[in-house]
Amino acid sequence: xxxxxxxxxxxxxxxxxxxxxxxxxxxxxxxxxxxxxxxxxxxxxxxxxxxxxxxxxxxxxxxxxxxxxxxxxxxxxxxxxxxxxxxxxxxxxxxxxxxxxxxxxxxxxxxxxxxxxxxxxxxxxxxxxxxxxxxxxxxxxxxxxxxxxxxxxxxxxxxxxxxxxxxxxxxxxxxxxxxxxxxxxxxxxxxxxxxxxxxxxxxxxxxxxxxxxxxxxxxxxxxxxxxxxxxxxxxxxxxxxxxxxxxxxxxxxxxxxxxxxxxxxxxxxxxxxxxxxxxxxxxxxxxxxxxxxxxxxxxxxxxxxxxxxxxxxxxxxxxxxxxxxxxxxxxxxxxxxxxxxxxxxxxxxxxxxxxxxxxxxxxxxxxxxxxx
Numbered sequence: 001x002x003x004x005x006x007x008x009x010x011x012x013x014x015x016x017x018x019x020x021x022x023x024x025x026x027x028x029x030x031x032x033x034x035x036x037x038x039x040x041x042x043x044x045x046x047x048x049x050x051x052x053x054x055x056x057x058x059x060x061x062x063x064x065x066x067x068x069x070x071x072x073x074x075x076x077x078x079x080x081x082x083x084x085x086x087x088x089x090x091x092x093x094x095x096x097x098x099x100x101x102x103x104x105x106x107x108x109x110x111x112x113x114x115x116x117x118x119x120x121x122x123x124x125x126x127x128x129x130x131x132x133x134x135x136x137x138x139x140x141x142x143x144x145x146x147x148x149x150x151x152x153x154x155x156x157x158x159x160x161x162x163x164x165x166x167x168x169x170x171x172x173x174x175x176x177x178x179x180x181x182x183x184x185x186x187x188x189x190x191x192x193x194x195x196x197x198x199x200x201x202x203x204x205x206x207x208x209x210x211x212x213x214x215x216x217x218x219x220x221x222x223x224x225x226x227x228x229x230x231x232x233x234x235x236x237x238x239x240x241x242x243x244x245x246x247x248x249x250x251x252x253x254x255x256x257x258x259x260x261x262x263x264x265x266x267x268x269x270x271x272x273x274x275x276x277x278x279x280x281x282x283x284x285x286x287x288x289x290x291x292x293x294x295x296x297x298x299x300x301x302x303x304x305x306x307x308x309x310x311x312x313x314x315x316x317x318x319x320x321x322x323x324x325x326x327x328x329x330x331x332x333x334x335x336x337x338x339x340x341x342x343x344x345x346x347x348x349x350x351x352x353x354x355x356x357x358x359x360x361x362x363x364x365x366x367x368x369x370x371x372x
Contacts, residue, residue: 026342027052032367039359044069060101068093068118093118106133108142120162122151127178139185148176154209167205168303169223174204190237198229213305214296220305222291227254244268257290258311274326280350285315309356320350320363343370 034045051062071090095116102109108131116123127146134141152172154165164172177200184194207221231250238244246266253259264282271277289311291304298305327343345368352361 026371028369028371030367030369032365034363034365036361036363038361041358042071044071058102058104062097062099062101064095064097064099066095066097068095091118093121106137107131120153120155120165122153124149129180135185139183142180142182142184144178144180146176146178148174148178150174150176150204152205152209165205165209167207167209167223168220169205172205174202174206176200176202187234190239192235194233196231196233198227198231200227201225202227207306208308211307213298213307215298217298217300217305219307220303221308222256222304225254225256227252229253242270252286256311257288258286260284260286274329276322276324276326278322278324280318280320280322282318282320283315284318286313288313309358312356314355316352316354318350318352320348322346322348340370343368 028051030047030049032047032049034043034047036043036045045066045068047064047066049062049064051060053060069090069092093116095114097112097114099112100110109129111128112126114123114125125146125148127144129142129144131140131142133139150173152165152174153162155161156163166172179199180196182194182196184192187193202225203223205221205223206225207219209218211219213219229250229252231248233248234246236245244267246268248262248264248266250262250264251260252262262282262284264280266278266280269277269279289306291302292306292311292313294312296307324344324346327337327340327345331337331341345366347364347366349362349364352363354360
C-alpha cells in the first residue's frame with residue numbers, strides 16, 4: 001500500500017527505466033515463489049495474484065493466495081517444548097487477500113481484506129487508503145489505515161490440544177491499529193522526494209507461547225506496544241545513463257525501549273530495452289528492549305521476560321540483486337508466442353548478515369507474470 005510511489009508518473013524519464021509490470025489498468029496474473037532460509041528455519045511460500053480491470057467502472061479488483069510452509073522452527077525458534085527436541089517439523093499457513101482500487105481524477109482510493117490461518121493462529125486484516133494529487137500533480141498526499149485482529153492459540157503438549165494464549169492478560173486476541181501518512185513531491189523533472197510517517201498501536205499477547213527463558217519460565221512481553229517510524233526517500237533518474245538512484249532512511253522507536261536506524265540504497269539499471277537490473281544494500285541497527293537480558297536469567301518476580309533475539313541489540317547488512325526480463329523481445333522474434341506479449345520474469349536474491357543468534361539469512365523469489 002505504498003501510495004507514495006504514485007507520483008512516479010510525474011517522472012517521464014523514470015518511466016523509461018522501470019519495467020512494464022502493471023498491477024492496475026490490466027488483467028494480469030502473477031505467479032511467485034518466495035524462499036527464506038536461516039540456520040534453523042526454512043520458509044517456502046508460493047503465491048498467485050490475479051487482477052481484473054473494469055475500465056468503465058474505473059475499478060481494479062485483485063485477489064491473492066499465499067501458502068507458507070515453515071520447516072524446522074525448532075530450538076532456535078523456542079519451540080522445543082512443542083517438538084520434544086530439535087528436529088524438523090512443518091507448519092502450514094494459508095493466506096487470502098481481496099483488494100479493490102480506483103482512480104478518480106486527482107484521487108486514488110483502495111481497500112483490502114486479508115485472512116490467514118495456521119494451526120495455532122488466526123489473523124484478519126482490513127485496510128483502506130486514500131491519496132490526492134495536489135499542486136498541479138507535482139505532489140501527492142496519502143493516508144492509509146489498517147486494523148488487525150488476531151486470535152492467538154498454543155498447542156499443548158504437542159497433542160493438537162489448542163488452548164488460548166493470553167500471556168499476562170485475560171484475552172487471547174491481538175489487535176493492531178496502523179496509520180501511514182505520506183507526502184511525495186516532484187522536486188525536478190527527474191527527481192522525486194518524499195517523507196512518510198508510520199504509527200502503530202498494538203494490544204494483546206505479543207510473546208511466543210512456546211519460547212522459554214533460561215530458567216524455564218514462560219516468555220512474557222508487555223500487553224501494549226506503541227510504534228513510530230518516520231522515513232525519507234528520493235528517486236533520481238539519469239536518463240542518459242539509463243539509471244535510477246534511490247536512497248532511503250527510516251528511523252524507528254517504540255515504548256519497549258527499542259530505537260532503530262535503517263539506511264538503504266537502490267540502483268535501478270536498464271542495460272537493454274527489455275532487461276532491468278536492481279542492486280540494493282541495507283544497513284540496520286537497533287538498541288535492545290528495556291526488559292531484555294543478555295543472560296536470559298530472569299527471576300520469577302520479573303513481570304516481563306524475553307528470549308526473542310529480535311529484542312536484543314543487533315545490526316545487519318543486506319546486499320541484494322534483482323533481474324527482470326520482459327518477454328516482448330522474444331515475442332517479436334517468435335510470433336507464435338504472441339500470448340506472452342506483456343509478460344515478464346523476475347528473480348530476486350537478498351542475503352542478510354546479522355548478529356542475532358538466528359545467524360545469517362537468505363531470501364529469494366522467482367516470479368512470472370502475464371496479462372490475460
